[in-house]
Amino acid sequence: MEKILSVIIPTYNAEKFLDKGLTSFIVDDEKLLEKLEVIIVNDGTPDQSVTVAGRYADKYPDVFFIVNKENGGHGSAINEGMKHITGKYVKVVDADDWVDTKNLAKTIKILEKCTADAVIQSFRYYDISEEKYIPADINVPDFDKIYNLKELVDMWYDVYDGLSFHGVIYRTDFYKKLKYELVEHVFYEDQEYATVPLSYAETIKFIKDELYVYRIGDVNQSVSAQSQVKRLPDLEKVIFKVLELEKDLEKLPAGGREHWMRKTAGIITSYYHIALIKNTDRNAGRRMTAAFNEKLGQKSALMYDTVSRKYKIFSTFNKLHMSNHFYENQFASMLEFAKKMAHVDRLYYRKKK
Template sequence: MEKISVVIPVYNGEAYLRQCVESVLNQTYQNLEVIIINDGSKDSTALICEQLRQEDSRIRVLHKPVNQGIGAGRNSSLELATGDYLVFVDSDDWIDPNHVMDLYDLMKRMDSDVAIANFTQYFEDTGKYNIHITADDYYEEVYTPQEWFKFQYGHGNNLSLCFTVPWGKMYKRSLFETILYYTDGFGEDDRTTWKIYLMADKIAYMHRSSYLYRVNSESMTQTTKVSTVFHVGPIAERLEVLSLLGFDLTEEIKAYKWRAQINRDDKLRNGDVKAYKDLEFRMKLLEKYKR
């Protein structure tokens, strides 16, 4: 069986790291290389990493002396990984026992370069799950990059988030040859995952939630401003690249306008008139030229 590298970046993850790693070690697909990137944690994360490494020879650990962010952590893992395929798991999440096997099987059957699953939200504060996909809802589909960029919009079941996040997927490691994760602030996934799709020929999706995504009051997406989570920068960069490639930009322009509205209002709230006028200029041009 081919080797699959499972990457777990972690910062101050003592509360959840063991559950996360054990869910990976207990996969039905066993030929795994588990890479834990300890990103300068100040709690007992380092101790837990070393305990886990002693318990299973498949685990490799990189301790970073200072916190550099999750994007830099993923980049470090790209240098260490020796598997034919990559899977990312966030340290406060976990995966069901067939997650890796199902992604691998889907990728092989569909001859794809990326395999994608959906996810279930677990709300830490209430102990409840948001189960939005049942066994009867299952389907599989294969998309070209052009089709996948369109498919992400206008659908329920968290399809847009599935498009953006790095986890819940299996990638051919070769796709990352010219790609590094963004490291200059929030949004490393929003600014990177779409680039990997462009390097693929086929993208396979299975409508099954085999990844458990923990939501708590301290989650980055819960504590970061909406205008930061939905910054216009990633869409603007995407529009530039996709226009060069001749993609249909209709849905991307709609997404840009939606984000620009959020960011424009936020700039005014913070008194940044220059940034406001810059966004307003672009919005007026889109209206003038009916894009």
């Protein structure tokens, strides 16, 4: 039977999480289950993750497959997984996360009839420290409609959450045609995965039902503040890889340039946030961003000008010793609210005209 959805699961030291994740892919409908393939990419893991995955491959040999490779990092595992998938669409799910099984069944049915280059879907966070789910939902006027990137940019704040690693699904032949290789041996390439290929998409489908469940709240995760500061050199590598698309901006479909610019500016802003606010060594953060900005100016005058105002703001926050807690829990939420209200105002006056 034709596979509709291929799921790539890069796996490294995920033994204690993997069982929960793999179980979430077992839908009740056998016919739908046959339309799914789950590729567990063993990225040279030293633990017993492969043993856990093997139990599923033995019980469901037409659904779960194990690919073994030497350790090369998350991006390397995705690159390798792409060589083995056979499904119409492809999604990447981290080994310590899972999916909503009921919504997975719904998603497969939607994808079976879908032809869009990319699919953007709502997801949810699960905070393990507070044991609660937090929705990251998208909202568009018509979920049955196929959109383009220009329309996506016009709905930016309504769909922004879905424009992430956790919300993106690509049509397999669209992705493979790009012949795009993610940066290997680094963290943060999930930003690259959700930005560069999507900038080439001519058609986009939105799905309201939350599929991906992203586990947060673990201080040992790579998303913890301390880990993010440590891995800033990785983020820098990813940023400059994403910036390579600038030379091909004229090849992008309508709205592709604006999408790439907004997403790339967002990634660079994350760099400033980590280096200047999350980093407790404020002086070191200023030195890092000064060096980064010098490279950025040499690589892309366009993006340097685009983010210069944001850099000045974060630099000011750094000198004022603004805490990350205050920034994330008070200032950032107020700023986001102001942006959304400005967006609503623009829509209102546009309709009035």
